[in-house]
Amino acid sequence: MxxxxxxxxxxxxxxxxxxxxxxxxxPEGTIFGFIGPNGAGKSTTIRILLNFIYPTEGSAQIFxxxxxxxxxxxxxxxxxxxxEVSYYDDMRARxxxxxxxxxxxxxxxxxxxxxxxxxxxxxxxxxxxxxYGNKKKVAVVQALLHAPKLxxxxxxxxxxxxLIQNRFFELLKEENQNGTTVFFSSHVLSEVQKMCDKVAxxxxxxxxxxxxxEDLRQNKFRTIxxxxxxxxxxxxxxxxxxxxxxxxxxxKVLYSGEIKRLLYELSQLNVQNVTIEEPSLEEIFMHYYEKxxx
Amino acid sequence: xxxxLRELNINKKGLILWGIIIIALVSSVMFLYPSMxxxxxxxxxxVNGMPEGVRAFYNSAFGLxxxxxxxxFGFYAMxxxxxxxxLGSIYAIMLSAGLxxxxxxxxxxxxxxxxxxxxxxxxxxxxxxxxxxxFILNLVLGLAVFAVFQIIKREPxxxxxxxxxxxxxxxxxxxxxxxxxxxxxFITKSKTVLSASxxxxxxxxxxxxxxxxxxxMGWLKWLSPFKYVExxxxxxxxxxxxxxxxxxLIINVFCIGLTYYFxxxxxxxx
Numbered sequence: 001m002x003x004x005x006x007x008x009x010x011x012x013x014x015x016x017x018x019x020x021x022x023x024x025x026x027p028e029g030t031i032f033g034f035i036g037p038n039g040a041g042k043s044t045t046i047r048i049l050l051n052f053i054y055p056t057e058g059s060a061q062i063f064x065x066x067x068x069x070x071x072x073x074x075x076x077x078x079x080x081x082x083x084e085v086s087y088y089d090d091m092r093a094r095x096x097x098x099x100x101x102x103x104x105x106x107x108x109x110x111x112x113x114x115x116x117x118x119x120x121x122x123x124x125x126x127x128x129x130x131x132y133g134n135k136k137k138v139a140v141v142q143a144l145l146h147a148p149k150l151x152x153x154x155x156x157x158x159x160x161x162x163l164i165q166n167r168f169f170e171l172l173k174e175e176n177q178n179g180t181t182v183f184f185s186s187h188v189l190s191e192v193q194k195m196c197d198k199v200a201x202x203x204x205x206x207x208x209x210x211x212x213x214e215d216l217r218q219n220k221f222r223t224i225x226x227x228x229x230x231x232x233x234x235x236x237x238x239x240x241x242x243x244x245x246x247x248x249x250x251x252k253v254l255y256s257g258e259i260k261r262l263l264y265e266l267s268q269l270n271v272q273n274v275t276i277e278e279p280s281l282e283e284i285f286m287h288y289y290e291k292x293x294x
Numbered sequence: 295x296x297x298x299l300r301e302l303n304i305n306k307k308g309l310i311l312w313g314i315i316i317i318a319l320v321s322s323v324m325f326l327y328p329s330m331x332x333x334x335x336x337x338x339x340x341v342n343g344m345p346e347g348v349r350a351f352y353n354s355a356f357g358l359x360x361x362x363x364x365x366x367f368g369f370y371a372m373x374x375x376x377x378x379x380x381l382g383s384i385y386a387i388m389l390s391a392g393l394x395x396x397x398x399x400x401x402x403x404x405x406x407x408x409x410x411x412x413x414x415x416x417x418x419x420x421x422x423x424x425x426x427x428x429f430i431l432n433l434v435l436g437l438a439v440f441a442v443f444q445i446i447k448r449e450p451x452x453x454x455x456x457x458x459x460x461x462x463x464x465x466x467x468x469x470x471x472x473x474x475x476x477x478x479x480f481i482t483k484s485k486t487v488l489s490a491s492x493x494x495x496x497x498x499x500x501x502x503x504x505x506x507x508x509x510x511m512g513w514l515k516w517l518s519p520f521k522y523v524e525x526x527x528x529x530x531x532x533x534x535x536x537x538x539x540x541x542x543l544i545i546n547v548f549c550i551g552l553t554y555y556f557x558x559x560x561x562x563x564x
Binding site: 013047050051052053054071072073075076078079080082084086087088089090099100102103104142 | 404409561
């Protein structure tokens, strides 16, 4: 069974495009990244999953249950961190967590203390008086408190400093090892690289690609920079070159072909210097974005 | 249940505050009754000496032509009834209009909707909370007014009429609360909600007054819930007209029903 499965999920706000025919399958137990630039439809997808908004067409299921009809049942087993955090202005962090726990008929006191301790959060402060980063911590604790089977995170790391961000990722990994599925939307690619098993890339409302992080990296994408001798205006032409940037006498390419052929080709040219490195996911994704844009 | 308890808790302060204000106002005016009733003849002379247009206004707004201020109910209707109806309606509509819209306006709805709770349950909890608050306000007000009546009465008064003048504003407050509840499924900005709520109360109130001033505008009374429960009609006849009771029932059921209908279907993006 999939933790999340969407079938031709489509949402239009009036005439404005939200998402178009999104098909996603998030296997149980994975950490699944959902990557795209602003306005690509990440939040729209998440809001449909949570039944904040209704799909125009298609359907979505969480643990095999329909996101519209069975939303109450589904919500027993999910935790959600919104992109923008706002809570009741009369509550301290502790009050919010107790209020939240009552909806699940659970006593979460021990877990609340544990989580607050891990994230270094003061339970007795009014949420309204907290900094943005601390509010985000409240959101994290609130989402993890009832030990959900699926975590839906909409750009969760904004406002967290690197130290807390790491603890947050550790927490997520722990939860994941205990069987929790994590669905993680972000436009910060390095986050995804660190955390996720699989990623879906969304752009302008459509899913471009779903890949295993490992495959993506082992896709034999290489960034290659070649410096030519000064007086020689040479160029590199080879099938497998995806992207090319020429600055003066050096060429930078994103290459996904055979390394052997590349080396042979290079040996024929008047090459002064060569660096071959693994590209960041960022570069790989930029390539996907641009290709679609053409 | 969790949500209902929370609602009751956060709306407690407003209830107490409005309760105290209305009761203080009502009783302080009512305590003038014994002395003013003695001077009633002078009062009536003054009213009769007014220009006709002004008199029409007074008659429409306070029912001076149909009531006598020497009678305890007449006095209540003329000097106090309006406060109770207007202030209570403002309280009720501002309370109910804020219930659903506040969660959206302050973006806490994302928290609430992620909890295991259907939208219907959210609406029901909020509905019960305003019904409870409006009921308690009127219950306490009724008891307070009863106590004041006991102190200032010059002769025994009819309990039936008394109950009617307490139930009538309760029905009016409920009606405005239900209108506000429906309103808040469309309007979610707190400032807009506030002005729209006040606007509805005052607009319908003035529709009621105008309807009583000139024959040709008489149809306006159907737009004004104030006219459905007018003390000047209730006190002489000792009953609330059935047609008005039916109208009140229809408006309440209609507004509440539509609130469920829209709230369950709307897209909530904050």
